[in-house]
Amino acid sequence: MERNLRTYIEDILHREIGSDVPFSVERQEGRPAQGEARGDYSSNIALVRAKVEKRLPMAVAEDIAIRIKEKHLPVFSKIEAASPGFLNFYFDKQYLIEILRDSFASEPKPKLGTASVEYISANPTGPMHIGNARSGPIGDVVANLLKDRGYKVVREYFHNDAGAQIGRFADSLWHWYMIACGEQSVLAEDGYQGEYIQEMGKAVHKKYGAKILQKPDLYKERITKAALAGMLKDNLALAKRMGIVFDKVVAESDLEVKTKRALALLDKKGLLTKKEGAVWFTPKDDNLGERESVVIKSDGTYVYFAGDIAYHAEKFKRADLVVDELGDGHEGHIPKLRAIADAFGFPQENLKIVVHGLVTLKKDGQVVSMAKRKGTFVTAEELLDTVGKDAFRFFMLQYAPRSAMTFDMDLARAKSKDNPVYYIQYAHARASSILKKAGYQGKRKINYKKVAWPILETEAELTLIKMVLALPDAISQTAEDFQLQRLSRFALDFARAFTRFYETTHVIGERADLEYARLALVSLFRETMQRQCKLMGISTPDTM
């Protein structure tokens, strides 16, 4: 376990005070004005204890403060009770340094089993759109976090290449092929009419000419397969440009045997019912609302959900933790996924579903319409081309996944302090620049064990140290609740703290031991920032 300040206090309180009532300990940084007055960390333990002890919160707080002070005097420079009953903890500087020194000793990570993380899984019937693209950075960072925790992570992509929708796509493709041949054809009302599929029709014509026109039975399926495979290839290539490489791609069309087997198993458990000529999945526990749904249509074909059952049954078998990343349009699917977990005896708490909200694009100060018919439609690829991988990922990660967000393309493209990605990378580049100037580059590194850490004592320096020590806690919280915005916010605050240090503190040319200590801090900042950026999948160039 990495030492961290918050759990350190939490542990002391548990040990010394004990409480059957839950209490909190939280970091008070990021409040420059009040931070000083509220300590480094604070707890509400006295407030919650007051109720069960039937005493005044302040009195409880003062008692606790005295007790902790007696036993842990060297750790804290100050513990105070604050109205209405908070406890504010101020870490002693020397002790902070000690924790910092301890943190350099790396400990082996626990082995937590296998985690499957599925994300993007874009529909292959059209180019990836912005909403799907948001799934990329989110799912990828969830995977990074789980890997950081000690899971063996499998990054997965589901390729929906079967079902009625694909039939419609096939008909549409054939239609556009006929048009490309100069033939008469009428597109079905629910057919696809995007520019991309028209291009596909032309491509088919280019390849085959009119030769296959009379043989739809033979060729319709073949060209559709090729088109879907091409779309998958494009999507995976696009993902790669987002910095995402999948370990496993599962195609729905390959699942037929497994679907049969999974359904047979459900049938054995009495969870399938024949109704109106179709076969329904009818879970027994319907606490989560209406979960009944068709798996085999009356014409004998499977619906998408049947493949999903097979796919999840398989994931439940090979993974200890299963994460599905979905757009909010698929929220209605969640109870069904939960029902599948129940049906196969997979613990609900090990099935995590991360939902992301709508993405609105803003360009030239205007909201870009997402209507495909209008020329303003922007695909994920265009967005990525415009702003680049780092800004793309950072902006997608900046907000709580579930919330709807506005992606400001102009800001993401800007090479100025207004752009948070630039601000962060710039701070990192400055740190690199200082180290380079001082000759610490490449193999020559600062030896943290030989640093006279205690001579660092300005506020800017101590703030950086405290943030370095607070990061592990932020990371583990995020690995729990998947509130990914915490990472980008932390990185931004951290960059800001470094910039403040940079502005106020001179490094090179100071007395030798002080220079070395400050260089060490710069190096520590740089490494810590690199760790965060790596988790987010954002690059940390040494020069901008």
Place this chain on the structure above:
RNA sequence: GUCCUCGUAGUUCAAUGGAUAGAAUAUCUCCCUCCGAAGGAGGUGGUGCAGGUUCGAUUCCUGCCGAGGACACCA
């Protein structure tokens, strides 16, 4: 119609039931001869409405208003 999600500074977003609701941006006032000025310090400004739960509510509950979404033998 049923269900879900969301309403926070002008704007984009934060805030495990906690203290004076934080940043960024915009705007206003200052500072910047210094390892990278792609900076720094400060001011103005906000919880949709009405109740309830409690020591304490942006957070939990109810109703209303407003926005988006889900409710297919679609995926």
